[in-house]
Amino acid sequence: MRGLTLSLIAAGALVAALPRAAHATPCDQIPGLTNPVYLQVGDTQLALMKRLGRAMRDNAARPVSMIFTTSGSCTNIRAIYDRTPIAAGTNVQYVPSIAENPTWDPATSPTLTCQVPVGGKVPDVANSALFNSACTTETPPPAVHHTQGPIQAYVMAAPKASSQVAITFEEAYFTFGFGMAGMASPWVDETQLFIRTVTKSTLLAWAANIGVPADKWKGVRRDGSSMVVADLEPSTSPEKAIGILGAEVYDSRRNTLKSLAFQAKGQYAAYWPDSTPSSFDKKNVRDGHYTVWSPTIWMDTEPAGQPVSPDARYVINLIAGHTVTPAPGFDMTAVVAAVGLTPACAMAVTRSFEGGPLSRYAPPESCVCKYESLVDQSNCRTCGPSNACSTGVCRNGFCEVQ
């Protein structure tokens, strides 16, 4: 079932990445777009926007229309710190409700498009897919509220035809810091190094992990993840081709791409984000064997201690795994797991800045068992009203550690 789902995702991912843009109507003139929340997010979060957007349109207890645009994390931070509006007339994306299109599939169907209304719109929510300090060290405006969300992993990807299996910290340093002069065979052709522009979390996260500042990287800089995918897949030099992607982007393209295991500085072996190249459990992200990950940061505005948009805060709290009222009519952990992110409550390690050292972490309300039941199989005991846990806490039907 998982394979079928991913095949469908892979088949539709590129199409899905492109919104239908012709003759867009102003968003505020589209019937049914109730309780709109405007979000400016990293393009690694597109899959989350589509899947959660669909669920929120149909969330009977509290329906919200998520209207979103994608941009670099650093750009998004600036937008909410400086209150920079998305310009009027800009095409932004949203997804249909079940009533509007019952067959729409978040994995394969394209988003719909509307235009930002007259006057523009400061995003209600801005997202960075890494620590904000990797973009700016300035003190955030006091009115901006920060919430840490799920964990985003990043990978080095190569065409499926490549025979390469792993890349070490030192190889990555020479490949992307020196280019051809680095002589890190086979990655010595700078036209086959597909990277991102300097505002993008994918580049900044990797930069912090291999010790090559983002503006020093050698290679072909691309604005979007889909462009890197489009570079890698048809490469006529698969052995020399390598690119950087969000893990969830790679996960949807596993039929045409491969990810390389990464050996961090001081590490004895290289590991994939998942426990094997074919699994989806993010085990090595969760336990610290795979180091290239960042928390997602979600920002909204609360100038006087109360959020300007309660609907925006509701969405953010859901993404972060917080308890919300009213409870949603869907399983948010399943949404997060389905788009390749890892809930913070399933992590066993943490860090305090981009690429920083890992330390052990025990989430206050663990969801390890629940998460593993979604992405692999849980070895935890199940529990319920008539089946108490002998140790730990019964949560979501599993005996969690705490």
Next chain:
Amino acid sequence: MTTRALLMVLSLAFAAACGDDAADRPKDAGIDAPTTPDAGCFENPQTHAEIINACTTAQKVFKKPNLPLLQADGSLPSLPP
């Protein structure tokens, strides 16, 4: 060899298999089986170096690339301007 001596030798062997010194790295190369914990790993990791080298059943790759620009002491040269 007495039992006591044998235990001492085994203890020293296990002790030598632990630690974060580069000399403790596994010497073989290639992809390990996904269910075999690695030698020289940490059972109860506390620090960053121990966490990234903790014992695991995850599949791993041992790689020793040939990097001509790596300095003799194993350090990295500065990036070009």
